[in-house]
Amino acid sequence: xxxxxxxxxxxxxxxxxxxxxxxxxxxxxxxxxxxxxxxxxxxxxxxxxxxxxxxxxxxxxxxxxxxxxxxxxxxxxxxxxxxxxxxxxxxxxxxxxxxxxxxxxxxxxxxxxxxxxxxxxxxxxxxxxxxxxxxxxxxxxxxxxxxxxxxxxxxxxxxxxxxxxxxxxxxxxxxxxxxx
Amino acid sequence: xxxxxxxxxxxxxxxxxxxxxxxxxxxxxxxxxxxxxxxxxxxxxxxxxxxxxxxxxxxxxxxxxxxxxxxxxxxxxxxxxxxxxxxxxxxxxxxxxxxxxxxxxxx
Numbered sequence: 001x002x003x004x005x006x007x008x009x010x011x012x013x014x015x016x017x018x019x020x021x022x023x024x025x026x027x028x029x030x031x032x033x034x035x036x037x038x039x040x041x042x043x044x045x046x047x048x049x050x051x052x053x054x055x056x057x058x059x060x061x062x063x064x065x066x067x068x069x070x071x072x073x074x075x076x077x078x079x080x081x082x083x084x085x086x087x088x089x090x091x092x093x094x095x096x097x098x099x100x101x102x103x104x105x106x107x108x109x110x111x112x113x114x115x116x117x118x119x120x121x122x123x124x125x126x127x128x129x130x131x132x133x134x135x136x137x138x139x140x141x142x143x144x145x146x147x148x149x150x151x152x153x154x155x156x157x158x159x160x161x162x163x164x165x166x167x168x169x170x171x172x173x174x175x176x177x178x179x180x
Numbered sequence: 181x182x183x184x185x186x187x188x189x190x191x192x193x194x195x196x197x198x199x200x201x202x203x204x205x206x207x208x209x210x211x212x213x214x215x216x217x218x219x220x221x222x223x224x225x226x227x228x229x230x231x232x233x234x235x236x237x238x239x240x241x242x243x244x245x246x247x248x249x250x251x252x253x254x255x256x257x258x259x260x261x262x263x264x265x266x267x268x269x270x271x272x273x274x275x276x277x278x279x280x281x282x283x284x285x286x287x
Binding site: 002004005008012015016019020022023028031032035038039042045046048049050051053054057058061062065066069070072073074076077093094097098100101102104105108109112113133134138141142145146152154157161164165167168169171172173175176178 | 183191192193195208214266267
């Protein structure tokens, strides 16, 4: 077993275990802390796949911002005197949910491994616009793919994403504002 | 035995259905949001794995999976901010975050 496989298996086991803790833990603060481990391990998977920029962004946005946001929401919505704020549903409903999610997971795994669609499909020749030669540095390549005005790039989706973020900020302020 | 695309896709699928189970069973709205974040991370792992194992020549340079993952992270951050603002606003009005009790829109 080579080094990459070893790292993959360690990260994968910790990742799945932490995700199970997030889902299974009754105390929601423990769930939120296990969520940090999930995000950090996913960042390790991204590093393994040569996606350095997304690994850093994952740490910054998910492990930093989203988890802090969730912890703040937990503090602001804690009901006094209630230790377990994360009650589980009825056993029958849990069994149904288990069966449904197991079926979805088995379907995905079947489609990805043994079905005929798992064989590689021929590539379509649909690429439009000039493709610049991208550098091998992942961060520089992603910057060029996001911003470049002359080559094949994602400038327009990027601008739309900025508008989405602006609307989300304004909307969050408007929704959570105290009414006089 | 080296790593193949299947390893990462199966890991993403396992993570996705753990998140799906959490989103289906949890009663606390914040816990449901956390499960949805796990599902989004599973999709990101799958997309970046597809980007890494793509060797078709003009496309493999374009890192399309990674760009998609960046947009998913953007939208997920916006979604988390909005959803938590809504949860806090609902808590202020109704004193609960239990999704079973928030049924104003039920017919």
